Amino acid sequence: MKTILAYGDSLTFGANPTGGVRHGYADRWPSVLEAGLAGKARVIAEGLGGRTTVSDDWYANADRNGARILPTLLESHSPLDLVVIMLGTNDLKPAICGSALEASFGMRRLVQIIRGHYAGRGETTPEILLIAPPLICQSENQDMMGHFGGFAHGLEQSSQLAVHYARRAEELDTGFFDASTVAVADPEDGVHLDAKNTRAIGEGLVPVVTSMLGL
Template identity: 60%
Template sequence: MKTILAYGDSLTYGADPGTLARHPHEDRWPTALEAGLAGAARVIAEGLGGRTTAFDDFATAADRNGARVLPTLLASHSPLDLVILFLGTNDLKSYINGSAFGAAMGIKRLVEIVRTFPYGVGAGVPAIIIVAPPLTVPTDHADLGPMFAARAEEARLFSRYYSRIAAELGCGFFDAATVATASPLDGVHLDAGNTRAVGQGLVPVVKSILGL
C-alpha cells in the first residue's frame, strides 16, 4: 500500500465556511482521495489553518511557516510515496506576502525540501503533486473579506505560476479551481461538496503519478 502526505492549510484541515469548525472526516478532501484510491493508498492529512508556503505569521500560537514545519513531518511520516503540496492562499494576506508569485516561490522551496531531506534507511524520495488553490470569491465577511476576497486577481494567477513551477521541476500538477469554488460565506473556504470534489479530482492524477 502506498502512503501519501497531504500537506496544506485550512482547506486540507477541512474548515467549514459557515462556522470555521471542521467538516466531518468523510467530507474532507484527503478522505475523498483515499476513498477514490480504493485501498491502494492511505492518505495522511496534515492541514493547519493559516499555514503559508514559506513565510512567517506571528499572529497565532501555532507555527504557520510551511517550510519550517515540513522537514519534521517528512521525518515523522516516512516512508512516503507521494507528497501533495496544497498551499498558497494564506500567502495572499497583504501582511505576509501578498502575491501568487511569492507563493509559487514558496512552493518551489517546499519541493526542494522534499527532494533533499535525508530520508532514513529504506525510504526513497517521494513524488510530488503541486495543487493550485481555488479562487477567492466576494464576501461580506468582516475579516476574511479584506484578507482574501480583495486579493481575487492575485488568486487567478496561482494556476499560471504553479503549473510552470510543476513543469520546470518535474512535479505533478492539479488546479483545484477546476473542480471547487469557495463559499461566499467567507470568500475562501469550501463547503462539504466542494471539499470532497478536490479529493475526487485528484484521484486520476495520483493514480497516474503512482502507477495505480
C-alpha cells in the first residue's frame, strides 16, 4: 500500500465557512482521495489553518511557516510515496507576502526541502504534486476580505497561482493540479469551501494520483 502526505492549510484541514469548526471526516478532500484510491493508498492529512509556504505569521499561536515544520512531518510519516502540497492562499495576504509569484517560489522551496530531506537519508524521494488552490471569491465578510487586501487584490493574485505553479511544476519536474477547475470558494467568507467543493478536490485528484503512482 502506498502512503501519501497531504500538506496544506485550512482547505486541507476542512474548515467550514458557514458554521462549525470543521467538515466531517468523510467530506475532507484527503479522506475522499483515499476512498477513491480504493485501498491502494492511505492519505495522511496535515492541514493547518493559516499555514503559508515559507513565511512567518506572528498572529497565531501555532507555527504556520510551512517550510519550518515540513521536515518534522516528513520524519514522522516516512516512508512516503507522494507528497501533495496545496498551499499559497495565505501567502496572498499583504501582511504575509501578498504575491502569487512569491508563493510559487515558496512552493519551490518546499520541493527543495523534500528532496534534500530524503537525499540526506539516502532514501527514495517521494513523488511531489503541487496544487494551486481555488480562487478567492467576493464576500460580505469584511474581516476575511481585509486579510487579503480587499477582494480585488485577493482575486487578482489567487487567479495567478495556477500559472505560476504550473511553471514551477515544469521547472522542478513535479505533478501539477489546478483545484480551481473543480472547486469554488463559498461566498460566506470568500476563501473556504463547502462540503461539496471540498469533496470535489479529492475526487478530482483520484485520476491524477492514480497515474503518478501507477496504481
